[in-house]
Amino acid sequence: MKEGPDIARIAALIGDPARANMLTALMSGKALTAAELAAEAGVTPQTASVHLGKMTEVHILHKRRQGRHRYYAIRDENVADVIAGLMGLAEKAGLTRTRTGPRDAALRTARSCYNHLAGDMGVRLFDALYERGYLSRSGEDLRLTDTGRDFFTDFGIDFSALEQKTSPMCRECLDWSARRSHLSGNLGRAILDRLIELNWAARDTNSRAIIFTKRGKAAFIDAFG
Amino acid sequence: MKEGPDIARIAALIGDPARANMLTALMSGKALTAAELAAEAGVTPQTASVHLGKMTEVHILHKRRQGRHRYYAIRDENVADVIAGLMGLAEKAGLTRTRTGPRDAALRTARSCYNHLAGDMGVRLFDALYERGYLSRSGEDLRLTDTGRDFFTDFGIDFSALEQKTSPMCRECLDWSARRSHLSGNLGRAILDRLIELNWAARDTNSRAIIFTKRGKAAFIDAFG
DNA sequence: CAAATGCTTCGTTCTGGATCGAAGTGTGAA
DNA sequence: TTCACACTTCGATCCAGAACGAAGCATTTG
Structure with missing residues (x-):
């Protein structure tokens, strides 16, 4: 409660399962549309929209309009590094997402x-x-x-x-x-x-x-x- | 929901304000007792105990018993790096904790x-x-x-x-x-x-x-x- | 123009998890 | 042994915020 930046806000954002799934999908480096990310996270478009808005607000994601699509991408290398770091920690702790896809x-x-x-x-x-x-x-x-x-x-x-x-x-x-x-x-x-x-x-x-x-x-x- | 490690669990842990405060305090590198961390987070010892247990379980923290004290510390460099990274992101997003201490x-x-x-x-x-x-x-x-x-x-x-x-x-x-x-x-x-x-x-x-x-x-x- | 598509906003519901009081366990001191 | 202390576990409460249906806005297509 004393000095420094508020890591809780950002970590909490990353810490929601739906958002974490979106971020994991975006770690490929590609920009994805809101609908694609909703599917990836397993939530409806409305819910995804709220999530994406929050992450964009704190500069975790970058939003680009193109026609009637909105493309979202990981904002920059710093963000990608943090997420990669979290993946390392999660893996070392034995925390893996259950369903394993064909790819x-x-x-x-x-x-x-x-x-x-x-x-x-x-x-x-x-x-x-x-x-x-x-x-x-x-x-x-x-x-x-x-x-x-x-x-x-x-x-x-x-x-x-x-x-x-x-x-x-x-x-x-x-x-x-x-x-x-x-x-x-x-x-x-x-x-x-x-x-x-x-x-x-x-x-x-x-x-x-x-x-x-x-x-x-x-x-x-x-x-x- | 497909491949890879579950970053949500770990990020969610870091994302709670009380736990984030504890982690920030521990970023000095020193080991602190459960009671000290409770004070740092502004919660009761019971609550702190639950938090510390969870963080130890996923290998974010390291616990050492000494007499009737339990000393907690950041587990390793990988964890410290992630937290430092989050601090960077938070600062860049303009998210700072309000009360600023003397040091x-x-x-x-x-x-x-x-x-x-x-x-x-x-x-x-x-x-x-x-x-x-x-x-x-x-x-x-x-x-x-x-x-x-x-x-x-x-x-x-x-x-x-x-x-x-x-x-x-x-x-x-x-x-x-x-x-x-x-x-x-x-x-x-x-x-x-x-x-x-x-x-x-x-x-x-x-x-x-x-x-x-x-x-x-x-x-x-x-x-x- | 209307219709379809992609996304967002609003309002409501509901649940996971933080919190704390109370009680329990283990350690050290007297 | 008894007390004090450090911490943990249990049980109950309570609330932030995730979720979705419905409706609204913007853009492209026909």
């Missing part, structure tokens, strides 16, 4: 998280790199070792470009489907790009799933398994 | 955020660096310019050590007291360390406040103001 299996296997590889394949990759000594941890920081650098140079990653950037090369990202870390950062991004470039995998057009080709999956396991 | 002024002026300088002084520093062309933005990324590097070398920052690390040199950090960004990343950390080394400022022992000495404040304004 889930694919998402759990491999999906994009921001721009790097997440899901089982992502965790597998991370573990393998660490085990082989390509990555090393010092405190909170994650470093790419020299042998790791050599390995990925062979794999076709252009480090001269990556090292220009000031954003971190390697980071651990905690995500929901496995309760473990996978690799993010510049390298994480570059690896996913390369996987797609090699035609080992492709992005699904209407979800965040990453679909491995048969050959791609075999090659991936061969390279990192 | 607030110091915290708003200057405090540590992870290991870098936040608060008015932090924002001031960031603005000055940007204005002078020591920092430049390219898209999401923040870069230290060559003149900036020269400046901070003169200031006594050892870049040979900093550049070893893979974590980012410069990042923008959104925090609650000003609705603006301040500098984090390796450089942000190094600057705060250097300020303390120079005796321009010192960490307060029982809060996250950074106390500037009279001479230190003058020197800071002279250097960055």
Whole structure:
């Protein structure tokens, strides 16, 4: 009751099941219409409208009119980060939404998280790199070792470009489907790009799933398994 | 209602005013007793007990028994990050808790955020660096310019050590007291360390406040103001 | 123009959960 | 042993806010 910002208001908004479902749906990054979000949340359009209004008011969502549609999207990266963080906490606490849809299996296997590889394949990759000594941890920081650098140079990653950037090369990202870390950062991004470039995998057009080709999956396991 | 973790449960927990107050109090990093947290939240011990039980159950809090006291603390960095993120969102949305306590002024002026300088002084520093062309933005990324590097070398920052690390040199950090960004990343950390080394400022022992000495404040304004 | 569609506003109902008094459990002190 | 203290559990109350039917507004289509 003393200093600081009122986290309760925002957290309470995220904390309603209907709104949480909407936000989870919007975490794909796509903008969705009010009706789509109502369906996603399992409520009537009236109810959804109220929810969306509240979330827009506190700048969690962004609203764009287009014809007779209203498109809603996650406002910015800061909001997305918080929601991703909550997903991590929820997963670690073992809190999962009950009904699992058909697309889930694919998402759990491999999906994009921001721009790097997440899901089982992502965790597998991370573990393998660490085990082989390509990555090393010092405190909170994650470093790419020299042998790791050599390995990925062979794999076709252009480090001269990556090292220009000031954003971190390697980071651990905690995500929901496995309760473990996978690799993010510049390298994480570059690896996913390369996987797609090699035609080992492709992005699904209407979800965040990453679909491995048969050959791609075999090659991936061969390279990192 | 389909895939993924249930963020609603956790967010709803954080979203209750009493619990949010407790969590805000615990963000200092200290462990507090159930009674202290009850007072902080403005509820009776019975009510507090229920709240604390729920938060412990979903692994937001950590409970430690000691004699007839129970000490509660934020469970880990992941939880702290989410709460800090929520504070950022709340501040940006203009949602502040009404009553402002006595220690607030110091915290708003200057405090540590992870290991870098936040608060008015932090924002001031960031603005000055940007204005002078020591920092430049390219898209999401923040870069230290060559003149900036020269400046901070003169200031006594050892870049040979900093550049070893893979974590980012410069990042923008959104925090609650000003609705603006301040500098984090390796450089942000190094600057705060250097300020303390120079005796321009010192960490307060029982809060996250950074106390500037009279001479230190003058020197800071002279250097960055 | 009218009709259909997409969304919002209003008014009402109803329930989950916060709250506290009272009583119970466990620990430490006298 | 008895008392005081710290905390928890139980039971009852009570209210904020989620939900939806109905009606209203705006835009596109026919």
